[in-house]
Amino acid sequence: MRAAQESFAERGYTTTTIRGVAAVAGVDPALILQFYGNKDGLFDAALRVDPPTRSLLALVFEGETGTLGKRLLRRYLELWETPDTGARLLAVARGASASPSASAMVAAFMSEEVMLPLARAIGADHAELRANLTGAHLLGLATARYVLRVQPLASLDRERLVAVQGAVVQRHLTGDLG
Amino acid sequence: MRAAQESFAERGYTTTTIRGVAAVAGVDPALILQFYGNKDGLFDAALRVDPPTRSLLALVFEGETGTLGKRLLRRYLELWETPDTGARLLAVARGASASPSASAMVAAFMSEEVMLPLARAIGADHAELRANLTGAHLLGLATARYVLRVQPLASLDRERLVAVQGAVVQRHLTGDLG
DNA sequence: CAAAATAACTCATCGATGTTGAATTCGAGG
DNA sequence: CCTCGAATTCAACATCGATGAGTTATTTTG
Structure with a gap:
């Protein structure tokens, strides 16, 4: 499991191979599939535990609602720029097209998992839509800045962003x- | 080539197989690689011609600059919801993690290809950054609405969005x- | 027009991957 | 010690992208 987490974080979904994970773990590839069914199940098990963005929920209680936008964005960018959490976020984001599990994780971030509880916690109207819009916006920024590394957005100072x-x-x- | 375009549009990058395209075209798989080098080259050749978002540039001259935001978003959503162009956009968006060429197309949309010329055409300051931000925002919305189909954003009325x-x-x- | 050169195309094959099912080893309980 | 079930391995399949040599077709040329 630790080998899988490291491989997915470092090499992403598609370039991670079950055989490679099995070799690092000193185990037969079939053993992994016996436990997790298929590659997607392994990814799900490896990345589902303690999703980095879950911590964003605490921001609601750490300041005024009127400054939540700035604080949420800052913490979100910090998560992406922290080696450990950033690598996991990158793995999920880049695997979203190839892995149903990764895709579900990104979708969950924009609704029931993170953004919807957050929108509900501040008592917003149309919480579902606001959650989607906020999540989509954040996802777009992260994709451009950290996945595609589009300039000048990618090298823009975090606090300026x-x-x-x-x-x-x-x-x-x-x-x-x- | 036509077989490749249809397969990429219908099945996306990863599920499209060179062997399948070759079979539809009634040709040997090796012939395709002889012409396009590798699978990514085939994707590039199939999707590079006449990118759907290029047409967005014309919007600058079709109304006031003050209404460009609404008009740009409306036309962008229409492109995604038109079967032909929508399928191609979906193929590029979903293939962006697996195909360097698809990734480059998305990146190009946010800068030199579409959004940057558009930002320059209206004489905006910080045109590069504005192009990135606008592109990232549009990409995030499209990803949530058309790729991940997050609710309620996915079924929201277009004009309301x-x-x-x-x-x-x-x-x-x-x-x-x- | 025939031969040579170039392009178009096929064939067989390689290495890698996810996945499967049978076989084997291991570890606890009676 | 023996048995039974879980843990693990083994061997293999089907598929994929890719390669390189070989073959056919087309164009160029003398």
């Missing part, structure tokens, strides 16, 4: 909906 | 940058 986009996150959470 | 998010797109193009 918070200053530029914090208000948009805030708008999605508490602002006018059209 | 334009009403809700048009102002954000507009802000990224011409609004305050922090």
Whole structure:
């Protein structure tokens, strides 16, 4: 399991091979499939435990609701830029097209897992839609900055990005909906 | 080539097989690789021609700059919801993690290919960053709505989504940058 | 027009991958 | 010690992308 977590974090979903994980673990490849069914099941088991973005929920109680946008965005970017959590987020994001489990994780982030509880915690109207919009926005930013590394966004100072986009996150959470 | 375009559009990058394309085309698989080098080269050749989002550039000259956000978002959503162009956009978006070529196409959309010329055409300051932010936002929305099909965003009325998010797109193009 | 050169195309094959089912080893309980 | 079930391995299959040599077709040329 530790070998799987490391391999998925370092090499992503597609380039991680069951045979490789089995070799690192000093075990036969078939043993892994006996336990986890298939490669997707292994990924799910390896990445499901303690999802990094779950910690974002605590932000609701650490400050004013009016500053939640900035704080949420800052902490989210920090998660991406921390080696350990960043590698796992990258694995999930990049595997989202090849692995149903990774895809479900990203979808869950935008609704029931993280963003929806967060939107509900601040008592927002249209919590489901606000959760989706906030999640989609954050996902887009992370994809451009950390996955595709589009310039100049990728090398923009983190605090400057918070200053530029914090208000948009805030708008999605508490602002006018059209 | 036509077989490749149809297969990539219908089945995406990973599930499309060179052998399958060759069978539809009534040809040996090796012939395809002889022409396009590898699977990624085939994808590039099949999807590079006439990228659907290129047409978004014309919107600059079809109305006031102050309404460009809404018009851009509306037309972008229409592209995703049109069967032909939507299938191609889906293929590129879903293949972005497995295919370097698809990844480059998405990155190009957010900068030199579409969003940057558009930002430059309206004479925006910090055109590169605005292009990235607008592109990232649109990509995030499309990923959530059309790729992951997150609810309720996925089934939200298109015009309602334009009403809700048009102002954000507009802000990224011409609004305050922090 | 025939021969030579180039392009188009096929064939057999390799190495790697996910996956499967049977076989084997291991570890506890009676 | 023996048995039974879990843990683990073994050997193999089907499929995939890719390679390189060989073969056919087409064009160029003398």
